[in-house]
Amino acid sequence: MAGTKTLLVLENFIGGRFLPCNSYIDSYDPSTGEVYSRVPDSGKEEVEAAVEAARAAFPGWSARSPQERAQVLHRLADLLEQSLEELAQAESKDQGKTITLARTVDIPRSVQNFRFFASSILHHTSECTQMDHMGCLHYTVRAPVGIAGLISPWNLPLYLLTWKIAPAIAAGNTVIAKPSELTSVTAWMMCKLLEKAGVPPGVVNIVFGTGPRVGEALVSHPEVPLISFTGSQPTAERITQLSAPHCKRLSLELGGKNPAIIFEDANLEECVPTTVRSSFANQGEICLCTSRIFVQKSIYSEFLKRFLEATRLWKVGIPSDPSASMGALISKAHLEKVRSYIKKARAEGAQILCGEGVDKLSLPPRNQGGYFMLPTVITDIKDESCCMKEEIFGPVTCVVPFDSEEEVIKRANSVKYGLAATVWSSNVGRVHRVAKKLQSGLVWTNCWLIRELNLPFGGMKSSGVGREGAKDSYEFFTEVKTITIKH
Numbered sequence: 001m002a003g004t005k006t007l008l009v010l011e012n013f014i015g016g017r018f019l020p021c022n023s024y025i026d027s028y029d030p031s032t033g034e035v036y037s038r039v040p041d042s043g044k045e046e047v048e049a050a051v052e053a054a055r056a057a058f059p060g061w062s063a064r065s066p067q068e069r070a071q072v073l074h075r076l077a078d079l080l081e082q083s084l085e086e087l088a089q090a091e092s093k094d095q096g097k098t099i100t101l102a103r104t105v106d107i108p109r110s111v112q113n114f115r116f117f118a119s120s121i122l123h124h125t126s127e128c129t130q131m132d133h134m135g136c137l138h139y140t141v142r143a144p145v146g147i148a149g150l151i152s153p154w155n156l157p158l159y160l161l162t163w164k165i166a167p168a169i170a171a172g173n174t175v176i177a178k179p180s181e182l183t184s185v186t187a188w189m190m191c192k193l194l195e196k197a198g199v200p201p202g203v204v205n206i207v208f209g210t211g212p213r214v215g216e217a218l219v220s221h222p223e224v225p226l227i228s229f230t231g232s233q234p235t236a237e238r239i240t241q242l243s244a245p246h247c248k249r250l251s252l253e254l255g256g257k258n259p260a261i262i263f264e265d266a267n268l269e270e271c272v273p274t275t276v277r278s279s280f281a282n283q284g285e286i287c288l289c290t291s292r293i294f295v296q297k298s299i300y301s302e303f304l305k306r307f308l309e310a311t312r313l314w315k316v317g318i319p320s321d322p323s324a325s326m327g328a329l330i331s332k333a334h335l336e337k338v339r340s341y342i343k344k345a346r347a348e349g350a351q352i353l354c355g356e357g358v359d360k361l362s363l364p365p366r367n368q369g370g371y372f373m374l375p376t377v378i379t380d381i382k383d384e385s386c387c388m389k390e391e392i393f394g395p396v397t398c399v400v401p402f403d404s405e406e407e408v409i410k411r412a413n414s415v416k417y418g419l420a421a422t423v424w425s426s427n428v429g430r431v432h433r434v435a436k437k438l439q440s441g442l443v444w445t446n447c448w449l450i451r452e453l454n455l456p457f458g459g460m461k462s463s464g465v466g467r468e469g470a471k472d473s474y475e476f477f478t479e480v481k482t483i484t485i486k487h
């Protein structure tokens with residue numbers, strides 16, 4: 001019971017110091033449904049203190065050379081790496097993801113985020129043009145913008161938070177970050193490493209709490225000129241409204257309804273396991289996960305048979321079980337939301353071939369109150385169904401047949417989102433042709449989620465505004481100026 005256990009109590013990190021808060025919110029262990037930590041319920045007051053600290057730190061930090069800042073980022077990466085196991089355990093407990101994923105993906109990528117931006121900040125060049133007939137030389141200079149507001153979600157907590165902090169501070173900004181109130185622990189653990197890494201007080205400030213309270217206070221603050229946000233589309237809309245009076249610079253990385261398009265000449269040996277992974281990795285709680293699988297009619301039955309077999313082997317287990325492929329969903333409310341989609345699909349006459357309501361999920365007694373569900377495959381569903389249109393963000397995927405290339409492109413593009421797609425075919429001309437026609441910021445052909453951090457990452461349509469990556473993040477986190485010299 002919550003009352004009889006010692007709870008982990010987090011504190012805000014402002015100006016290089018851990019500070020308690022006046023009120024706290026409960027945070028749950030998704031694998032048991034029990035409260036296990038308490039997160040500061042910060043608001044305007046804490047944001048004001050963080051702005052003061054970030055403002056004071058800005059002149060010193062922004063005046064350092066990129067090389068000096070890069071050294072600090074490298075040291076932080078090393079310290080995170082030394083704590084990899086401890087951080088992975090914490091991420092898995094806090095989020096519900098498997099320990100294996102936290103160990104092999106979340107924390108290594110968080111380390112890589114700092115190393116990557118420590119390196120890439122050293123290699124930017126500015127533009128220069130000459131106008132001899134006017135006796136002019138034009139060139140650009142870039143400078144950090146100031147205090148960056150960073151708001152991150154609960155699905156890849158440290159991974160996505162560091163993907164924002166690293167480029168922001170590498171470019172010389174100071175930051176105020178707000179992780180999701182559902183998964184705050186690893187951000188708090190990272191704060192303990194900042195001083196040792198040589199991050200000066202006030203360069204990285206973390207205020208914990210809910211979106212409506214501390215998130216809105218941060219977004220509305222007039223001294224925070226840029227906001228980088230990853231999360232849902234409705235929240236992005238709210239952030240856009242609050243930012244408008246201040247003309248803030250926004251980077252919005254939002255959801256997806258990502259198609260996999262599988263042609264009859266696809267290599268099913270690779271396609272089937274990868275599409276199971278792209279549908280169900282991290283409990284389907286990645287904005288890049290596949291949720292609509294279009295399969296060419298001639299191989300539809302064969303694909304479905306193999307896909308179901310492979311899905312049934314995708315083991316749901318407690319997060320600490322190293323053999324589990326999938327852990328618990330983030331919250332009770334989210335589990336109910338995901339289940340409600342399956343109910344709606346069933347009511348519409350779709351078939352649920354495996355998973356929720358079809359197969360039995362077996363869990364240890366201690367985890368009966370956890371937020372687990374089985375990976376679920378839906379067929380015989382119309383493109384207009386909400387399961388084919390809306391982001392479910394859970395382990396649910398729909399499989400439908402198609403006839404022609406032209407038809408499938410149209411159907412794949414017929415949603416409001418445009419984040420990520422996969423295309424499977426051994427015809428290189430076709431994959432290139434289809435990739436170009438898809439309304440999607442990212443297209444993986446014959447693979448999924450192979451990340452090249454140098455290149456633009458982000459979505460079209462309702463999937464976002466702006467791109468992140470080496471050059472894109474640098475441009476977002478700096479202000480450019482064009483200078484003309486008349487000689």
Ligand SMILES: NC(=O)C1=CN([C@@H]2O[C@H](COP(=O)(O)OP(=O)(O)OC[C@H]3O[C@@H](n4cnc5c(N)ncnc54)[C@H](O)[C@@H]3O)[C@@H](O)[C@H]2O)C=CC1
Nearest residue numbers: 152153179180210211212215216231232235254255287393
């Ligand atoms: N990257 C993605 O595509 C993600 C998509 N989602 C989608 O969003 C749905 C809801 O999940 P949520 O956690 O509620 O996402 P959310 O968009 O509400 O939360 C993301 C972050 O924004 C903050 N936030 C919430 N309201 C805010 C506000 N008014 N002002 C400033 N910050 C605010 C949250 O505290 C959190 O740190 C999920 O079911 C999923 O469909 C959720 C997380 C990530």
Ligand SMILES: N/C(=C\C=C\C(=O)O)C(=O)O
Nearest residue numbers: 155230253286287288451
């Ligand atoms: N933004 C998300 C994933 C990003 C992955 C990456 O940068 O590799 C998300 O799931 O919200």
